Amino acid sequence: MNGAWNEEAAVGALGYIGIGVSSPEKWADFSALLGLMPGEPGPDGSIRYRMDECAWRIALHADDIDDCLYAGFDCGTQARFEAVLARIAKAGIAATRDEDLARVRGVMKLARLTDPDGVPLELYYGPRVVPEQPFRSPQPLSRFMTGANGLGHVIVNADDPAASAAFYRDVLGLSLSDRILFEAAPGVVIPLTFLHCNERHHSIAIAPRMPDSKRVHHLMLEVPGIDDVGFALDRVMAAGLEISATLGRHSNDRMISFYVRTPSGFEVEYGCEGLAVDRATWTVADHASISVWGHRRERI
Numbered sequence: 001m002n003g004a005w006n007e008e009a010a011v012g013a014l015g016y017i018g019i020g021v022s023s024p025e026k027w028a029d030f031s032a033l034l035g036l037m038p039g040e041p042g043p044d045g046s047i048r049y050r051m052d053e054c055a056w057r058i059a060l061h062a063d064d065i066d067d068c069l070y071a072g073f074d075c076g077t078q079a080r081f082e083a084v085l086a087r088i089a090k091a092g093i094a095a096t097r098d099e100d101l102a103r104v105r106g107v108m109k110l111a112r113l114t115d116p117d118g119v120p121l122e123l124y125y126g127p128r129v130v131p132e133q134p135f136r137s138p139q140p141l142s143r144f145m146t147g148a149n150g151l152g153h154v155i156v157n158a159d160d161p162a163a164s165a166a167f168y169r170d171v172l173g174l175s176l177s178d179r180i181l182f183e184a185a186p187g188v189v190i191p192l193t194f195l196h197c198n199e200r201h202h203s204i205a206i207a208p209r210m211p212d213s214k215r216v217h218h219l220m221l222e223v224p225g226i227d228d229v230g231f232a233l234d235r236v237m238a239a240g241l242e243i244s245a246t247l248g249r250h251s252n253d254r255m256i257s258f259y260v261r262t263p264s265g266f267e268v269e270y271g272c273e274g275l276a277v278d279r280a281t282w283t284v285a286d287h288a289s290i291s292v293w294g295h296r297r298e299r300i
């Protein structure tokens, strides 16, 4: 997939994520099973993992929240970074430029703000890349599908899904991919809104918050092919981890994936064959089902 930075005033990719974890030891084992490569620790004491030539994509912080601490959106260039900040200011939303945090994250410039649900977001450009230290997975995995399309996607649980979707679309400049209006029980429809900012079908999706749900429902990591998914499924099953959804193919992004429970309680989706959005021809749609086949789960 080739990346596409299509909008002048829009974020370009979900570039990194910070997670607060109560058990870094369990996460070390879990990360290895996923095929993540340990990187240099962060100056803030975080444990960092690589997925490609970027110095890091996932940071773990010792924190009992067991949830997302921050999500970073890469704006690609200074011009787009400034254009997005102008768009945010025009919307009357506060964003704070933070040179110190930029140094900690290892990016050129950074500004922080929160989404309508209080999820800390970081907008930036110029991440540190280390191609002289090639990515090498601890598993027989050639690569993750990242590049300009970012690290993957996250599904966030929102108290007011419509307000959150409007924020990501109208303020950060993501575009609607489609919706899934999923009937969880007779008469109970759960709306899921999917938004893209590059060729990846969605970098973020918005779900309504359930009782006791975390900020993040799941983090998706994409690998090149079905064998990479199958080998990972074998590994997590052999380790006795909970498969929260069985292998299946999603209806909208066509991803073939399974879901595994992380040591922090939320889920990781691990998949392949996610479709690439061609913005010139893309049309939005409503789906009635989450999956074409599979993805059986005991609980949402």
Ligand SMILES: [Fe+2]
Pocket (backbone or CB within 6 Å): 153, 155, 218, 220, 269
């Ligand atoms: Fe997903």
